[in-house]
Amino acid sequence: MADIVISEFMDEAAIAASLSDFDVLYDPGLVDRPDDLAAAVKGARALIVRNRTQVRGALLEAADALVCVGRLGVGLDNIDVAACEARGVKVFPATGANDIGVAEYVVGTAMMLMRSAYTATDEVIAGAWPRNRLMGREVFGKTMGLVGFGAIARETGKRAAALGMTIVAYDPFVADDDPAWSQPWGRVAKRALDALLAEADVVSLHVPLTEKTRNLIDAAALAGMKPDAIVVNAARGGVVDEPALAAALKAGRLGGAALDVFETEPLPAEKGAAFAGCPNLVLTPHIAGVSVESNVRVSAVTAETVRRALTEG
Template identity: 50%
Template sequence: MADVLITEFMHEPTAQALIADFGAHWDPELWCKRAELLDRVADARAIVVRNATQVDVELLDAAPKLRLVARMGVGLDNIDVAACRARGIEVCPAVGANAVSVAEYVIATAMILLRGRAYYATPEVIAGTWDRPRYGSGLELAGRTMGIVGFGSIGQVVGARARGMEMKVIAHDAMLPEDAPAWKDAARVDLDTLIEKADVVTLHCPLLPETVDLIDAARIARMKPGAVLINSARGGIVNEAACAAALRSGHLGGAALDTLKVEPIDATARELFAGLDNLILTPHVAGVTRDSNRRIAEVAAANVRRVLGAPAG
């Protein structure tokens, strides 16, 4: 059995280096082969995961030699951190390694949604329809307000890019101290003020009991008419039924949801979102690009080398 398990997709050259140095076992689908995963983890000293692998008490009980959970990403809701800590197992997320990819996703989707249907005009243009009044009725980012919920490493990179687009940046983060240097670049506001003032609301907070349905029907109703909502954090933070209803009514100008309560999408969400032309759905890839894949893999591999030491031989 292998010292190192890689249970999901990974930047291939980095994975191959771990295979060469540690005899790592890499199976991008191991996360969904639970019985095999529990068998293989018995001898593992390190496991490299994304967000699909459930590192729970059952897995930890099957892994007496485990010393490291290297997370390719930043969210830890698939990892029982307390149980790891109790066993002396390090949990190391790749903080900041995918921040640029997420930030570019936010800016790109905000631009698309504020411009209305302009970016979807290709079929009509090819067909000879030249509806400039309809497709030319969108809005600019410049001069508008970006509201960032969760002003950690990713939220701050989003803010920097929003300022580069000449947006005003306001943010809410109850965990970030009032005297943190990051606040020099954003106005610190409470959540409800942010909801009411932002033209674009983007979420970068963890999924915790207190953030489930954080953006519910009441908060969506308090958003500006025509505002845009972007969730590239975690499914469950946005109440999907309330979001769909606001998109249908036109109260929300648009939404981009990269994360859903159930992934892949289930029948309930499929029915909620069917036919909405002011909605962008993506399969949890805001932070996933070839560039970020390399960076987060390198961070994970560096943590493996640090914790396990030089490979034998």
């Protein structure tokens, strides 16, 4: 019977460094074997997960000795936090550890979509020379609109500002007089959501999934954007209305989009079919915050937090 069960991939050096005094079951494939996972967590004092393991319902009931849950990331959509609190189970997200990875993904992908020159490899190999069609845009002088202005959004704004972009943001939870609007790298203009969508050349989403943010970017919101705007969602699936986004791209009412997160993950083939034929679209498998470096940071933070919770109480 393991003290600690780890059901998704994690940096093994962090396990060795912080959790060597415990009986650890590290099996990244457990997330895809729910019966085995339910059996494994019986008697375990800690469970370490990423975003796919659903820490709720029957799994929580099976984890009869659970003291804490370590989340290799920051989103808690897959964890029934209220049920954990009711049982006195502490939940530890790895706050801040993957901020840089997500920020670099957003800015790098936005630059690629704005420039639109990186899809011609096969054509060039075949002897074509589509220069006129691939004349894209620079990000310098453009406006980055951040929907949500937490830590990851601020890292994103910092990098976009360094490229000469103007930064505007919408966040009803950050007061008008909050010092966060004056960053070391520049002043960020606060906007209402409709105004931000109308102004921004790149719209990057940085909000959790709640009842208020579900389908926040729907057909009406997309219609209020510039026809050549770029949308990047590396926050949470469900914040963007996926069929509406696909329709806007196919109709030429949007300049491009990148989705790293989806309402259902992995993206089912029948839902993915809606994106077939969409121009200037990037789809990635919830990987924005997972780089070699961020995996080391997230794993180290989580392993150490779990160790303290089990040894110090």
